[in-house]
Amino acid sequence: MRAWLEINLSNFRWNIKSLQEKIGNKKLIGVVKANAYGMGAVRLTRELKKCGVDFFVVATVEEGIELRNEGIDDNILILGGVFNEDLKLVEEYNLQIALNSLEQLKYINNQMLNIKCHLKIETGMGRVGFNDLDIKLLKKYIEKNKVKNIVGVYSHLSVSDEECDESYSYTENQVKKFNDFEGIDTIKYRHLLNSGGILNYCGEDNGNYVRAGIIQYGICGEKYIDGFKPVVKFKSKILFIKVLAEDSDISYGRTAHLKKGDMVATISAGYADGFRRSISNKGFIKINGVKCFVTGRVCMDMFMVKIPEVLKNKIEVGNEVTLYDDNIIEVAKLSDTITYEIFTGIGKRVKRIYIEEKL
Ligand SMILES: *Cc1c(COP(=O)(O)O)cnc(C)c1O
Numbered sequence: 194m195r196a197w198l199e200i201n202l203s204n205f206r207w208n209i210k211s212l213q214e215k216i217g218n219k220k221l222i223g224v225v226k227a228n229a230y231g232m233g234a235v236r237l238t239r240e241l242k243k244c245g246v247d248f249f250v251v252a253t254v255e256e257g258i259e260l261r262n263e264g265i266d267d268n269i270l271i272l273g274g275v276f277n278e279d280l281k282l283v284e285e286y287n288l289q290i291a292l293n294s295l296e297q298l299k300y301i302n303n304q305m306l307n308i309k310c311h312l313k314i315e316t317g318m319g320r321v322g323f324n325d326l327d328i329k330l331l332k333k334y335i336e337k338n339k340v341k342n343i344v345g346v347y348s349h350l351s352v353s354d355e356e357c358d359e360s361y362s363y364t365e366n367q368v369k370k371f372n373d374f375e376g377i378d379t380i381k382y383r384h385l386l387n388s389g390g391i392l393n394y395c396g397e398d399n400g401n402y403v404r405a406g407i408i409q410y411g412i413c414g415e416k417y418i419d420g421f422k423p424v425v426k427f428k429s430k431i432l433f434i435k436v437l438a439e440d441s442d443i444s445y446g447r448t449a450h451l452k453k454g455d456m457v458a459t460i461s462a463g464y465a466d467g468f469r470r471s472i473s474n475k476g477f478i479k480i481n482g483v484k485c486f487v488t489g490r491v492c493m494d495m496f497m498v499k500i501p502e503v504l505k506n507k508i509e510v511g512n513e514v515t516l517y518d519d520n521i522i523e524v525a526k527l528s529d530t531i532t533y534e535i536f537t538g539i540g541k542r543v544k545r546i547y548i549e550e551k552l
Contacts, residue, residue, distance in 0.1 A: 196462035204422035224406035226252035311345030316370040345382035354389030354414030429462040444489030456500040467539035
């Protein structure tokens with residue numbers, strides 16, 4: 194293997210149990226969109242089921258179908274938005290959708306499609322969904338046409354993980370708007386809270402479900418959460434080692450210059466694997482627990498690190514190296530992004546390996 198993700202299932206389940214304790218009498222919706230943030234949607238959905246979770250969120254129709262084809266027969270809600278042309282498939286696979294417009298509800302009814310919908314209400318995210326006027330028109334339509342397929346209502350918080358007074362009052366206003374929604378009596382599922390919401394606002398809302406994404410991996414608001422455990426390690430191997438015979442430039446663009454006698458190791462992963470190019474000349478990996486800094490630009494399939502004095506004579510080709518583990522937040526900051534993008538950017542050719550921690 195040249196590059197792989199090690200996903201610790203016992204830590205994952207630990208986090209899910211901790212979440213379930215935290216949310217009390219609400220229930221968990223497992224957000225497994227984008228291949229469960231890159232960790233493998235099918236496998237992690239099964240782990241969630243072991244913890245009693247029976248409701249899942251994906252972003253696309255294809256993601257929903259993938260779970261159905263693997264025999265997952267629980268509620269699956271597509272939150273990414275679905276175009277009318279794909280609604281036949283949604284019905285065929287018994288998936289549920291986010292409803293963002295009255296036009297789509299009319300289409301569903303006119304085509305006599307049997308699709309359960311979760312009404313998305315706009316409370317401040319500014320992305321998709323019904324505003325106050327749209328809701329009035331919707332209610333009229335529902336009454337007139339005896340619409341029965343709206344089973345849920347939800348909204349989405351935009352600054353739930355930001356710790357400042359302005360974000361608190363903004364979010365509290367969003368929560369209030371959500372709580373004030375009423376008047377469609379076919380609604381069974383009410384869900385507002387994402388990871389930040391679960392951590393900071395749980396109980397202020399009147400939802401009976403929450404949508405847990407990144408918090409499943411022990412991270413929220415670009416911080417590690419107390420009491421949760423890390424789930425993911427990104428690993429690779431040393432492909433090549435050299436001691437420079439003369440002063441040398443390293444990698445594309447000649448952005449790094451090392452001296453005669455410096456030791457350089459080439460690692461068998463690159464930006465196509467999700468080891469971000471923006472980390473060039475900034476980030477580090479760990480070899481035997483020792484930090485080794487990336488030298489020169491990260492290439493598509495490889496990158497170089499300078500080997501510190503303490504590791505010389507202690508490494509050889511084929512040795513395992515750790516690209517990220519409990520430093521993923523630092524890595525995200527160095528690459529000018531967030532952990533979500535690091536996770537979901539892990540390449541397709543990186544093997545996902547599932548481990549159970551021995552107790
Ligand atoms: C992705 C997503 C979530 C999960 O967000 P986290 O911050 O990872 O918890 C919840 N709700 C919606 C609508 C989303 O798009």
